[in-house]
Amino acid sequence: MDILSVFDNLLYGLGVALTPANLIIAVAGLILGTAIGVLPGLGGTNGVALLLPLTFSLTPTAAIILLASVYWGSLFGGAITSILFNIPGEPWSVATTFDGHPLAQQGKPGIALTAAFTSSFIGAFVSIILFTFFAPPLAEWALKFGPPENFAVLMLAFATFTGLGGGDPAKTIFMTLLGLLLSTVGFDIVSGQPRMHFGFVALQSGVNFIVIAIGLFGLGEIFLTVEEGLRLKGIAGRIGFRDLWETWKMFPRYWATIVRGTILGFWIGVLPGTGATPASFMSYGLAKQFSKNSERFGKGEVEGVVAPETAAHAAGIGALLPMITLGIPGSPTAAVMLAGFFIWGLNPGALLFQTQREFVWGLIGSMYIANVIGVIIVLTMVPLFAAINRIPFGVLAPLIVILSSIGAFAVNNQPLDLWIMLGSGVAGYIFRKLKYPLAPLVVALVLGEMTEQALRQSLIMGQGSPAIFITRPIALVFMAASAFLFLLPAIRSYRRRGPGVPHQATAELEG
């Protein structure tokens, strides 16, 4: 694929995204997403899962534009709560509280907010350009993959969780395998045999991914918030022209942090399995290490807002790259979107680029448009969004519970799903408290069927011998990389505290 055809496709995609209907959908998605990002207890992953049933009546292109816009909106919105309320609205904006809230306390909420939004926008926009030029060749390359290569890439995705997730490797592997195992409940695709149903007829049709995601991320989060008791004490913030001017004047000084955050964020986002959250922590850590006034970090340094926000948005964009080219979600939120692909009747993977031009390039086009509109929306409407946090928790919590139930029920119209949702909610609460990472479970669950198919087909190709994974060069490279990542925690604990990733980067993966 040559450069010219990329421009051609991009123009076509921008055209798709700019049709009035899609434009309205993008704006609605951005506003909803920002609201979701602002509200603690309602996260981007869950927000996208809740909205998925609403897309059943839309075209696939409109549907993906809606969900992607919600995701961009939630990336912007998380910063508002972090800075004004000192409570991260989203896991990826935890690092933004470190310097964002002190700035707000010193009477400069406008500067903190402008810095957050502007750096988000720059990180996102550069990433979208990288995305536009990386995605087509990657998809074209992936077309050559056979089952062994596909399986090896999937292994790499799972290995990333273990190697770079930062949590307890045993727990990460446990959650990954459990997710894969849950995906086998129901009919076997090859033989048609019902399996792993423990004698329950209702389980023979399988457990639905969306229902579990809503339980784990939606209800689990509610239980955690209820337990801790939510008290929001905010600082009023609005952005005036003075704030814009003063902040933007400072930006050239931070070019190195911005470039570093963008590249780091994009790369971490692309790696299957890691999302915006670790990217934001790593970028913050690096900015602190390299900064001349690192002792001011944590006390209201603008650079400490710029670094995590740039990386978080860059990672959010990057996470969609493996999703659209390989069918492997780069983050839990992308996993929920991928689940949508199946519902809309699309087969995720490299073929999308060939067969679904409107869908793929409409999505890419809408990334450009939505991020431009998004930054304008948040810059102008901060007080409005901050006011959402005045909704009392006594109303908000039950409302999220009701919306979760509606979302879970709508997937299959099956009352049993509400019990599964409730069970996953309790499980999600316990897992979170005991630091079992949820992201690998969710991503493995959505990828389970693909993994099993790739494995079984590969073994048939190799006449039962797993040697097929190391005799084919591309598969071998991926397998070696996965093996390295699986062993990385062991290597690290052997070498004990080497240089590199700061310890904060080991927060739970989400996003």
Add this chain to the structure above:
Amino acid sequence: MRRAEIVAALVLAAGAAILVREALRLPVGWTSIGPGSGFFPFWLSIGVAIAAAAIVMKSVRVPATPGRDAPFIRTTAWKPLLIAFLPMVAVIAALRYLGIYIGGGLYLAGYMTFVGRHRWISTILVSVLIPVALFFIFERWFILPMPKGRLLEYLLYER
């Protein structure tokens, strides 16, 4: 917390054993169609069991902190958690009769009364208006049929 960690790991390990047993009811070896339908679940469940055993070993090896172990759920946190959780169970159990809209409205009203301690007038207004709004959004705009329950069905269709 340490005790909760160990108990959870033991429960998960026991669950893994049950999963292995369930997988063994299927053909796990090589069949006429290549790897049998139990092949993937069987090896996964073995892996889950090994991982669970590793977590048990690790959690036991963590030395107990001197003094009293922090509880998994603080005594003061039980009440708010149960106020959120038990009514959810009740509403889902009574779904056939209440449906999502009326059941949800009742849940909202209860939570606003006992947790939010809002005035009764705003409680009633909010817990009526929100379900009505949701009804129009989901049933009318997006045409997603939700369980409406006996009462609402009667009011809507049978009168």
